[in-house]
Amino acid sequence: MTERVIEVAGVEKAYRFFRLGSVSLELEAGQILGFVGPNGAGKSTLMRILMGMIRHDRGTVRVLGHPIPEEQASAKRDIGFVSEDMRLHGNVTLAWYMKFVASIYAGWDAAYADVLLRRFNLHADQDIKALSHGERVKATLLLALARRPRLLLLDEPTTGLDPVARHEILTELMAVVEDERRAILFSSHNTQDVEQISDQITFIDRGRIIDSSDKETFIDRWRRLHLDVPAGVTLPALKDVVETRTSGRMAIITTRAYSPGTESIYERAGAHVREVQRMTLEEIFVANVMSNRKEQAA
Protein backbone atom coordinates (compact mmCIF):
# COMPACT_ATOMS: atom_id res chain seq x y z
CA MET A 1 0.00 0.00 0.00
CA THR A 2 1.13 3.53 -0.71
CA GLU A 3 2.33 5.45 2.27
CA ARG A 4 0.54 8.58 3.42
CA VAL A 5 2.88 11.47 4.05
CA ILE A 6 0.15 13.86 5.25
CA GLU A 7 -2.95 12.86 7.21
CA VAL A 8 -5.19 15.65 8.46
CA ALA A 9 -8.56 14.78 10.03
CA GLY A 10 -11.19 17.13 11.40
CA VAL A 11 -8.79 19.98 12.06
CA GLU A 12 -10.23 23.23 13.38
CA LYS A 13 -8.67 26.49 14.43
CA ALA A 14 -10.62 29.56 15.49
CA TYR A 15 -9.41 33.14 15.46
CA ARG A 16 -11.35 36.26 16.28
CA PHE A 17 -12.22 37.03 12.65
CA PHE A 18 -11.41 33.76 10.92
CA ARG A 19 -12.26 30.11 11.41
CA LEU A 20 -10.51 27.19 9.77
CA GLY A 21 -12.27 23.88 9.57
CA SER A 22 -13.21 21.29 9.81
CA VAL A 23 -10.37 20.31 7.47
CA SER A 24 -9.47 16.79 6.35
CA LEU A 25 -6.72 16.16 3.83
CA GLU A 26 -4.44 13.34 2.71
CA LEU A 27 -1.34 13.14 0.57
CA GLU A 28 0.35 9.96 -0.60
CA ALA A 29 4.03 9.48 -1.34
CA GLY A 30 4.96 10.10 -4.98
CA GLN A 31 2.28 12.73 -5.50
CA ILE A 32 1.94 16.48 -5.86
CA LEU A 33 -1.00 18.15 -4.17
CA GLY A 34 -2.06 21.58 -5.42
CA PHE A 35 -3.80 23.65 -2.79
CA VAL A 36 -5.89 26.38 -4.40
CA GLY A 37 -7.82 29.17 -2.74
CA PRO A 38 -8.44 32.91 -2.83
CA ASN A 39 -6.34 35.19 -0.61
CA GLY A 40 -7.21 34.75 3.05
CA ALA A 41 -8.86 31.34 2.47
CA GLY A 42 -6.68 29.63 5.10
CA LYS A 43 -3.95 28.02 2.94
CA SER A 44 -1.04 29.45 4.95
CA THR A 45 -2.75 28.71 8.28
CA LEU A 46 -3.09 25.04 7.34
CA MET A 47 0.55 24.86 6.21
CA ARG A 48 1.69 26.33 9.51
CA ILE A 49 -0.40 23.77 11.36
CA LEU A 50 1.34 21.01 9.35
CA MET A 51 4.68 22.49 10.45
CA GLY A 52 3.61 22.66 14.10
CA MET A 53 4.03 26.44 14.03
CA ILE A 54 0.37 26.95 14.95
CA ARG A 55 -1.43 24.64 17.36
CA HIS A 56 -4.85 23.49 16.12
CA ASP A 57 -7.86 23.51 18.48
CA ARG A 58 -9.32 20.19 17.38
CA GLY A 59 -8.58 17.20 15.14
CA THR A 60 -5.47 15.18 14.35
CA VAL A 61 -2.44 15.91 12.16
CA ARG A 62 0.23 13.39 11.16
CA VAL A 63 3.11 14.29 8.88
CA LEU A 64 5.52 11.56 7.69
CA GLY A 65 3.93 9.35 10.35
CA HIS A 66 4.65 11.78 13.20
CA PRO A 67 1.83 13.29 15.26
CA ILE A 68 1.94 17.10 15.06
CA PRO A 69 2.69 19.20 17.06
CA GLU A 70 4.04 16.57 19.52
CA GLU A 71 6.74 15.13 17.22
CA GLN A 72 7.25 18.15 15.00
CA ALA A 73 11.03 18.13 15.49
CA SER A 74 11.39 14.61 14.04
CA ALA A 75 9.00 15.39 11.19
CA LYS A 76 10.79 18.60 10.26
CA ARG A 77 14.08 16.81 9.68
CA ASP A 78 12.51 15.55 6.47
CA ILE A 79 10.33 18.52 5.49
CA GLY A 80 11.40 21.44 3.33
CA PHE A 81 9.18 24.44 4.06
CA VAL A 82 9.23 27.56 1.92
CA SER A 83 6.92 30.51 2.43
CA GLU A 84 6.71 34.13 1.38
CA ASP A 85 7.54 35.54 4.79
CA MET A 86 10.60 33.35 5.35
CA ARG A 87 12.90 36.25 4.68
CA LEU A 88 16.61 35.67 4.32
CA HIS A 89 18.72 38.30 6.07
CA GLY A 90 20.39 40.70 3.72
CA ASN A 91 23.91 41.13 4.96
CA VAL A 92 25.25 37.66 4.27
CA THR A 93 25.81 35.72 1.06
CA LEU A 94 23.83 32.79 -0.30
CA ALA A 95 26.97 30.69 0.28
CA TRP A 96 26.75 31.55 4.00
CA TYR A 97 23.17 30.24 4.08
CA MET A 98 24.13 27.10 2.17
CA LYS A 99 26.87 26.36 4.74
CA PHE A 100 24.47 27.11 7.57
CA VAL A 101 21.73 24.78 6.29
CA ALA A 102 24.30 22.08 5.47
CA SER A 103 25.53 22.20 9.09
CA ILE A 104 22.03 21.50 10.42
CA TYR A 105 20.70 18.88 7.99
CA ALA A 106 22.58 15.65 7.38
CA GLY A 107 20.83 15.15 4.04
CA TRP A 108 22.38 18.26 2.41
CA ASP A 109 23.54 17.36 -1.09
CA ALA A 110 26.35 19.79 -1.99
CA ALA A 111 26.63 18.52 -5.57
CA TYR A 112 22.89 19.01 -6.17
CA ALA A 113 23.11 22.47 -4.58
CA ASP A 114 25.75 23.38 -7.18
CA VAL A 115 23.57 22.04 -9.99
CA LEU A 116 20.67 24.13 -8.69
CA LEU A 117 22.84 27.25 -8.52
CA ARG A 118 23.55 26.87 -12.22
CA ARG A 119 19.99 25.93 -13.19
CA PHE A 120 18.51 28.85 -11.23
CA ASN A 121 21.27 31.16 -12.49
CA LEU A 122 22.25 32.20 -8.95
CA HIS A 123 25.67 33.15 -7.59
CA ALA A 124 26.67 31.80 -4.19
CA ASP A 125 28.89 34.80 -3.42
CA GLN A 126 26.19 37.37 -3.95
CA ASP A 127 24.80 39.23 -0.93
CA ILE A 128 21.17 38.35 -0.27
CA LYS A 129 20.18 42.03 -0.31
CA ALA A 130 21.40 42.33 -3.90
CA LEU A 131 18.97 39.63 -5.12
CA SER A 132 15.79 40.40 -7.03
CA HIS A 133 12.44 39.05 -5.76
CA GLY A 134 12.61 36.11 -8.16
CA GLU A 135 16.20 35.30 -7.18
CA ARG A 136 15.26 35.39 -3.52
CA VAL A 137 12.44 32.91 -4.07
CA LYS A 138 14.78 30.64 -6.04
CA ALA A 139 17.41 30.94 -3.29
CA THR A 140 14.97 29.81 -0.56
CA LEU A 141 13.81 26.97 -2.80
CA LEU A 142 17.43 25.94 -3.42
CA LEU A 143 18.03 25.78 0.34
CA ALA A 144 15.00 23.50 0.74
CA LEU A 145 15.56 21.33 -2.36
CA ALA A 146 19.26 20.62 -1.76
CA ARG A 147 18.39 18.91 1.53
CA ARG A 148 16.40 16.39 -0.51
CA PRO A 149 13.59 16.25 2.06
CA ARG A 150 10.86 13.65 1.62
CA LEU A 151 8.14 16.28 1.87
CA LEU A 152 8.15 19.78 0.43
CA LEU A 153 5.61 22.28 1.78
CA LEU A 154 5.64 25.28 -0.52
CA ASP A 155 3.46 28.28 0.19
CA GLU A 156 2.94 30.18 -3.09
CA PRO A 157 6.29 29.17 -4.63
CA THR A 158 5.61 30.71 -8.03
CA THR A 159 3.77 33.90 -7.07
CA GLY A 160 5.26 37.04 -8.55
CA LEU A 161 7.77 35.18 -10.72
CA ASP A 162 8.42 35.70 -14.41
CA PRO A 163 7.54 32.85 -16.82
CA VAL A 164 11.15 31.68 -17.11
CA ALA A 165 11.66 31.44 -13.34
CA ARG A 166 8.30 29.66 -12.99
CA HIS A 167 9.33 27.16 -15.62
CA GLU A 168 12.66 26.52 -13.86
CA ILE A 169 10.87 25.88 -10.58
CA LEU A 170 8.19 23.59 -12.04
CA THR A 171 10.95 21.58 -13.73
CA GLU A 172 12.70 21.03 -10.39
CA LEU A 173 9.45 20.10 -8.66
CA MET A 174 8.71 17.47 -11.30
CA ALA A 175 12.24 16.12 -10.86
CA VAL A 176 11.51 15.64 -7.14
CA VAL A 177 8.63 13.24 -7.74
CA GLU A 178 10.66 11.09 -10.10
CA ASP A 179 11.42 9.52 -6.71
CA GLU A 180 8.12 7.92 -5.72
CA ARG A 181 8.93 8.11 -2.01
CA ARG A 182 8.80 11.90 -2.08
CA ALA A 183 5.83 14.27 -2.16
CA ILE A 184 4.99 17.96 -2.55
CA LEU A 185 2.17 20.09 -1.22
CA PHE A 186 2.10 23.53 -2.79
CA SER A 187 -0.38 26.34 -2.53
CA SER A 188 -1.04 28.76 -5.32
CA HIS A 189 -3.61 30.94 -6.90
CA ASN A 190 -1.94 30.39 -10.22
CA THR A 191 -4.30 27.67 -11.41
CA GLN A 192 -2.27 27.07 -14.55
CA ASP A 193 0.74 25.88 -12.55
CA VAL A 194 -1.51 23.70 -10.41
CA GLU A 195 -3.29 22.22 -13.43
CA GLN A 196 0.02 21.41 -15.09
CA ILE A 197 1.85 19.50 -12.38
CA SER A 198 -0.60 18.41 -9.64
CA ASP A 199 -1.92 14.89 -9.18
CA GLN A 200 -4.39 15.90 -6.48
CA ILE A 201 -6.18 19.22 -6.18
CA THR A 202 -7.90 20.70 -3.14
CA PHE A 203 -9.97 23.90 -3.25
CA ILE A 204 -10.32 25.96 -0.08
CA ASP A 205 -12.50 29.01 0.49
CA ARG A 206 -13.23 30.96 3.68
CA GLY A 207 -11.56 28.38 5.90
CA ARG A 208 -13.43 25.39 4.45
CA ILE A 209 -12.35 22.76 1.97
CA ILE A 210 -14.97 22.97 -0.74
CA ASP A 211 -13.74 20.25 -3.11
CA SER A 212 -10.93 17.75 -3.37
CA SER A 213 -10.16 15.19 -6.05
CA ASP A 214 -7.51 13.90 -8.41
CA LYS A 215 -6.86 16.26 -11.30
CA GLU A 216 -8.07 13.97 -14.10
CA THR A 217 -11.45 13.59 -12.40
CA PHE A 218 -11.84 17.36 -12.04
CA ILE A 219 -10.98 17.98 -15.67
CA ASP A 220 -13.24 15.16 -16.88
CA ARG A 221 -16.34 15.79 -14.84
CA TRP A 222 -16.70 19.56 -14.91
CA ARG A 223 -18.22 20.57 -18.27
CA ARG A 224 -20.25 23.29 -19.87
CA LEU A 225 -23.17 22.23 -22.06
CA HIS A 226 -24.58 24.58 -24.66
CA LEU A 227 -28.23 23.76 -25.29
CA ASP A 228 -30.98 24.82 -27.66
CA VAL A 229 -34.21 24.87 -25.70
CA PRO A 230 -37.34 25.03 -27.90
CA ALA A 231 -40.34 26.92 -26.52
CA GLY A 232 -42.38 24.85 -24.09
CA VAL A 233 -39.46 22.63 -23.06
CA THR A 234 -38.49 22.72 -19.39
CA LEU A 235 -34.97 21.60 -18.54
CA PRO A 236 -34.81 18.85 -15.91
CA ALA A 237 -33.22 20.01 -12.64
CA LEU A 238 -30.10 17.89 -12.20
CA LYS A 239 -28.50 17.81 -8.78
CA ASP A 240 -24.92 18.33 -9.97
CA VAL A 241 -25.65 21.37 -12.10
CA VAL A 242 -23.98 24.32 -10.39
CA GLU A 243 -25.10 27.03 -12.78
CA THR A 244 -27.74 27.55 -15.48
CA ARG A 245 -27.68 30.61 -17.67
CA THR A 246 -30.48 31.14 -20.17
CA SER A 247 -30.99 33.71 -22.87
CA GLY A 248 -33.82 33.23 -25.33
CA ARG A 249 -33.67 29.68 -26.68
CA MET A 250 -30.09 29.18 -25.52
CA ALA A 251 -29.03 27.72 -22.21
CA ILE A 252 -25.55 27.19 -20.79
CA ILE A 253 -25.34 24.57 -18.09
CA THR A 254 -22.30 24.07 -15.85
CA THR A 255 -22.16 20.60 -14.30
CA ARG A 256 -19.75 19.03 -11.84
CA ALA A 257 -20.63 15.43 -12.73
CA TYR A 258 -20.67 15.11 -16.50
CA SER A 259 -21.06 11.76 -18.22
CA PRO A 260 -22.30 10.97 -21.74
CA GLY A 261 -25.61 10.15 -20.02
CA THR A 262 -26.01 13.82 -19.10
CA GLU A 263 -26.50 14.70 -22.76
CA SER A 264 -29.22 12.10 -23.30
CA ILE A 265 -31.14 13.36 -20.27
CA TYR A 266 -31.42 16.82 -21.87
CA GLU A 267 -32.09 15.38 -25.34
CA ARG A 268 -34.92 13.25 -23.93
CA ALA A 269 -36.42 16.35 -22.30
CA GLY A 270 -36.62 17.93 -25.76
CA ALA A 271 -33.52 20.14 -25.72
CA HIS A 272 -30.75 19.89 -28.28
CA VAL A 273 -27.12 19.68 -27.09
CA ARG A 274 -25.06 21.87 -29.42
CA GLU A 275 -21.73 21.57 -27.71
CA VAL A 276 -20.05 20.08 -24.67
CA GLN A 277 -17.02 22.06 -23.51
CA ARG A 278 -14.23 21.16 -21.16
CA MET A 279 -13.24 23.74 -18.58
CA THR A 280 -9.85 24.94 -17.43
CA LEU A 281 -8.97 24.46 -13.78
CA GLU A 282 -9.39 28.20 -13.32
CA GLU A 283 -12.97 28.09 -14.63
CA ILE A 284 -13.69 25.04 -12.47
CA PHE A 285 -12.26 26.78 -9.43
CA VAL A 286 -14.28 29.97 -9.89
CA ALA A 287 -17.54 28.08 -10.61
CA ASN A 288 -16.88 25.91 -7.57
CA VAL A 289 -16.26 28.84 -5.21
CA MET A 290 -19.27 30.80 -6.50
CA SER A 291 -21.69 27.88 -6.21
CA ASN A 292 -20.41 27.07 -2.73
CA ARG A 293 -20.81 30.62 -1.50
CA LYS A 294 -24.34 30.64 -2.89
CA GLU A 295 -25.14 27.42 -1.03
CA GLN A 296 -23.69 28.86 2.18
CA ALA A 297 -25.75 32.00 1.84
CA ALA A 298 -28.96 30.05 1.21
Place this chain on the structure above:
Amino acid sequence: MHSYLVISQADRRPMYLQIMEQVRRRIAVGDWAPGYEIPSIRALAASVQVSVITVKRAYLELERAGIIVTRQGKGSFVAETSDLRTRLQQGELDEHLSSAIEVGRQLGLTPSHVEKRLRELWDGKPPDDAGKEGKEEDQR
Protein backbone atom coordinates in the same frame (compact mmCIF):
# COMPACT_ATOMS: atom_id res chain seq x y z
CA MET B 1 17.60 16.69 -20.21
CA HIS B 2 16.29 15.28 -23.49
CA SER B 3 12.67 15.84 -24.29
CA TYR B 4 10.52 12.95 -25.40
CA LEU B 5 7.37 14.86 -26.24
CA VAL B 6 6.10 18.43 -26.20
CA ILE B 7 2.77 19.36 -24.65
CA SER B 8 1.10 22.59 -25.68
CA GLN B 9 -0.94 24.78 -23.32
CA ALA B 10 -2.63 26.39 -26.31
CA ASP B 11 -3.94 23.02 -27.48
CA ARG B 12 -7.45 22.81 -26.05
CA ARG B 13 -7.44 19.05 -25.85
CA PRO B 14 -6.70 17.54 -22.44
CA MET B 15 -3.05 16.76 -21.81
CA TYR B 16 -3.50 12.98 -21.61
CA LEU B 17 -4.91 12.97 -25.17
CA GLN B 18 -1.96 15.02 -26.41
CA ILE B 19 0.44 12.54 -24.83
CA MET B 20 -1.41 9.57 -26.36
CA GLU B 21 -1.34 11.15 -29.79
CA GLN B 22 2.37 11.91 -29.66
CA VAL B 23 3.23 8.41 -28.52
CA ARG B 24 1.09 6.97 -31.34
CA ARG B 25 2.82 9.26 -33.83
CA ARG B 26 6.32 8.27 -32.69
CA ILE B 27 5.35 4.67 -33.27
CA ALA B 28 3.63 5.43 -36.59
CA VAL B 29 6.69 7.19 -38.01
CA GLY B 30 8.91 4.34 -36.82
CA ASP B 31 10.90 6.21 -34.11
CA TRP B 32 9.69 3.73 -31.54
CA ALA B 33 9.76 0.19 -32.95
CA PRO B 34 7.78 -2.79 -31.63
CA GLY B 35 9.40 -3.98 -28.38
CA TYR B 36 11.08 -0.60 -27.77
CA GLU B 37 11.12 0.41 -24.10
CA ILE B 38 9.29 3.72 -23.79
CA PRO B 39 10.11 6.16 -20.93
CA SER B 40 8.75 5.29 -17.49
CA ILE B 41 5.68 7.21 -16.34
CA ARG B 42 7.68 9.30 -13.85
CA ALA B 43 10.53 9.99 -16.29
CA LEU B 44 8.10 11.16 -18.98
CA ALA B 45 6.15 13.28 -16.46
CA ALA B 46 9.39 15.00 -15.37
CA SER B 47 10.51 15.48 -18.96
CA VAL B 48 7.31 17.13 -20.19
CA GLN B 49 6.46 18.69 -16.80
CA VAL B 50 3.02 17.20 -16.59
CA SER B 51 1.41 15.49 -13.59
CA VAL B 52 2.31 11.85 -13.01
CA ILE B 53 -1.41 11.03 -12.87
CA THR B 54 -1.94 12.46 -16.37
CA VAL B 55 0.85 10.38 -17.92
CA LYS B 56 -0.42 7.34 -16.02
CA ARG B 57 -3.85 7.83 -17.57
CA ALA B 58 -2.39 8.18 -21.09
CA TYR B 59 -0.35 4.97 -20.66
CA LEU B 60 -3.36 3.11 -19.28
CA GLU B 61 -5.47 4.02 -22.32
CA LEU B 62 -2.64 3.19 -24.74
CA GLU B 63 -2.40 -0.18 -23.02
CA ARG B 64 -6.13 -0.73 -23.37
CA ALA B 65 -5.85 0.06 -27.07
CA GLY B 66 -3.11 -2.58 -27.38
CA ILE B 67 -0.48 -0.04 -28.44
CA ILE B 68 1.86 -0.48 -25.48
CA VAL B 69 2.32 -3.20 -22.87
CA THR B 70 3.40 -2.61 -19.29
CA ARG B 71 5.26 -5.35 -17.46
CA GLN B 72 5.13 -4.98 -13.69
CA GLY B 73 8.49 -3.79 -12.40
CA LYS B 74 10.04 -3.92 -15.88
CA GLY B 75 8.61 -0.87 -17.64
CA SER B 76 6.44 -0.10 -20.65
CA PHE B 77 7.14 -1.27 -24.20
CA VAL B 78 5.71 -0.74 -27.67
CA ALA B 79 3.43 -3.72 -28.38
CA GLU B 80 5.00 -6.37 -30.62
CA THR B 81 2.15 -6.57 -33.08
CA SER B 82 3.33 -6.94 -36.66
CA ASP B 83 0.85 -4.50 -38.21
CA LEU B 84 0.93 -1.89 -35.41
CA ARG B 85 2.50 0.82 -37.56
CA THR B 86 0.05 0.41 -40.41
CA ARG B 87 -2.81 0.24 -37.93
CA LEU B 88 -1.76 3.54 -36.35
CA GLN B 89 -1.26 5.26 -39.69
CA GLN B 90 -4.66 3.96 -40.80
CA GLY B 91 -6.17 5.15 -37.51
CA GLU B 92 -4.85 8.67 -37.99
CA LEU B 93 -6.24 8.84 -41.54
CA ASP B 94 -9.59 7.45 -40.39
CA GLU B 95 -9.82 10.12 -37.73
CA HIS B 96 -9.51 12.94 -40.29
CA LEU B 97 -11.84 11.27 -42.78
CA SER B 98 -14.42 10.71 -40.04
CA SER B 99 -14.53 14.40 -39.22
CA ALA B 100 -14.89 15.19 -42.93
CA ILE B 101 -17.81 12.76 -43.10
CA GLU B 102 -19.35 14.41 -40.04
CA VAL B 103 -19.17 17.84 -41.72
CA GLY B 104 -20.62 16.33 -44.90
CA ARG B 105 -23.55 14.92 -42.93
CA GLN B 106 -24.23 18.26 -41.25
CA LEU B 107 -24.29 19.92 -44.68
CA GLY B 108 -26.62 17.22 -46.02
CA LEU B 109 -24.17 15.98 -48.69
CA THR B 110 -24.23 12.50 -50.21
CA PRO B 111 -21.25 10.11 -49.90
CA SER B 112 -20.65 10.36 -53.66
CA HIS B 113 -20.47 14.16 -53.44
CA VAL B 114 -17.87 13.97 -50.65
CA GLU B 115 -15.97 11.30 -52.59
CA LYS B 116 -15.96 13.47 -55.71
CA ARG B 117 -14.75 16.48 -53.75
CA LEU B 118 -11.98 14.41 -52.13
CA ARG B 119 -10.78 13.35 -55.58
CA GLU B 120 -10.84 16.95 -56.82
CA LEU B 121 -8.84 18.21 -53.85
CA TRP B 122 -6.44 15.30 -54.21
CA ASP B 123 -5.81 16.41 -57.80
CA GLY B 124 -5.21 19.99 -56.61
CA LYS B 125 -8.43 21.46 -57.95
CA PRO B 126 -9.27 24.87 -56.37
CA PRO B 127 -12.62 25.31 -54.52
CA ASP B 128 -14.51 27.31 -57.20
CA ASP B 129 -17.27 25.26 -58.87
CA ALA B 130 -18.92 24.31 -55.58
CA GLY B 131 -22.68 23.77 -55.69
CA LYS B 132 -25.38 25.03 -53.36
CA GLU B 133 -24.11 22.97 -50.43
CA GLY B 134 -20.60 24.13 -51.09
CA LYS B 135 -21.62 27.75 -50.61
CA GLU B 136 -22.94 26.90 -47.20
CA GLU B 137 -19.56 25.47 -46.43
CA ASP B 138 -17.87 28.73 -47.45
CA GLN B 139 -19.95 30.63 -44.96
CA ARG B 140 -18.81 28.49 -42.05
